[in-house]
Amino acid sequence: MELLHNSPRAFPEIFEEARKQCPVAHSQEHAGFYMLLNYADVKGAMTDYKTFSSEPQVLRPMLPRKPIPALEMDPPRHETWRAIFTGAITAKTPAAMESFVRADINRHIDGFIADGSCDLIHALAEPVPAETICRLVGIDEMLVPKVRETALAMFAAQGNPEEFARRQAAFAEVTVSEVHARRINPRDDYLTRLASVEIDGRPLDDNDYVVLLAAFLGAGHHSTTSAMRA
Numbered sequence: 001m002e003l004l005h006n007s008p009r010a011f012p013e014i015f016e017e018a019r020k021q022c023p024v025a026h027s028q029e030h031a032g033f034y035m036l037l038n039y040a041d042v043k044g045a046m047t048d049y050k051t052f053s054s055e056p057q058v059l060r061p062m063l064p065r066k067p068i069p070a071l072e073m074d075p076p077r078h079e080t081w082r083a084i085f086t087g088a089i090t091a092k093t094p095a096a097m098e099s100f101v102r103a104d105i106n107r108h109i110d111g112f113i114a115d116g117s118c119d120l121i122h123a124l125a126e127p128v129p130a131e132t133i134c135r136l137v138g139i140d141e142m143l144v145p146k147v148r149e150t151a152l153a154m155f156a157a158q159g160n161p162e163e164f165a166r167r168q169a170a171f172a173e174v175t176v177s178e179v180h181a182r183r184i185n186p187r188d189d190y191l192t193r194l195a196s197v198e199i200d201g202r203p204l205d206d207n208d209y210v211v212l213l214a215a216f217l218g219a220g221h222h223s224t225t226s227a228m229r230a
């Protein structure tokens with residue numbers, strides 16, 4: 001079946017309706033894609049990377065760009081890159097982050113409470129995950145607004161390769177310099193670990209830092225904001 005596009009209905013409702021009609025839906029959006037709609041099929045596809053490869057890209061439409069680390073890689077390359085993310089989030093992370101997240105939420109609420117109303121997505125659900133991930137990796141407090149701004153601008157230009165490259169350069173300028181700064185002044189944070197990590201026996205280069213940090217921001221920010229929107 002064809003999924004309705006530009007529908008104002010909530011995703012669970014669309015999925016429910018589609019699921020009643022067939023186990024696999026098709027959409028013509030983003031140059032066309034299929035969606036598995038039941039748990040068993042999704043689980044089967046996730047564990048069968050040879051049939052359902054994540055390479056070269058999982059996002060639609062496909063664009064002339066490099067793969068997003070881990071997300072758009074199959075084993076064994078996937079494990080190598082996935083290991084770089086491991087350790088950024090541990091069982092201790094929620095407790096360590098809680099006071100920062102609460103402070104961010106309170107600051108945003110303070111910003112709109114006097115108005116009596118707000119666009120909750122714009123005012124809260126979008127900024128808080130971005131700020132949280134910046135803190136999670138160790139972006140300097142002063143640079144958090146700039147990283148968030150350049151990351152959002154970059155993601156917004158994903159359909160336009162030339163504009164994306166320009167905006168990615170702006171994101172790189174602020175984030176890569178943070179990794180370089182940790183080489184000189186190490187801190188107890190993920191950026192410091194990134195500064196010394198090796199992959200396949202070679203140190204990461206600036207391009208690796210950009211794609212890894214963009215992947216982190218993209219994976220953790222869009223997903224979380226969209227989940228709150230839904």
Ligand code: HEM
Pocket residue numbers: 046054069070071072082085133215216219220221223224227
């Ligand atoms: C509601 C929130 C979230 C949802 C619905 C979500 C969903 C997903 C999905 C569907 C994948 C692809 C899995 C696959 O291809 O097998 C994924 C991968 C990933 N996500 Fe999330 N995610 C969320 C939050 C986050 C957050 C907060 C972070 C980090 C701060 C994050 C980091 C990642 C990373 C690094 C990957 C790549 C993992 C890999 O390929 O091994 N995600 N996520």
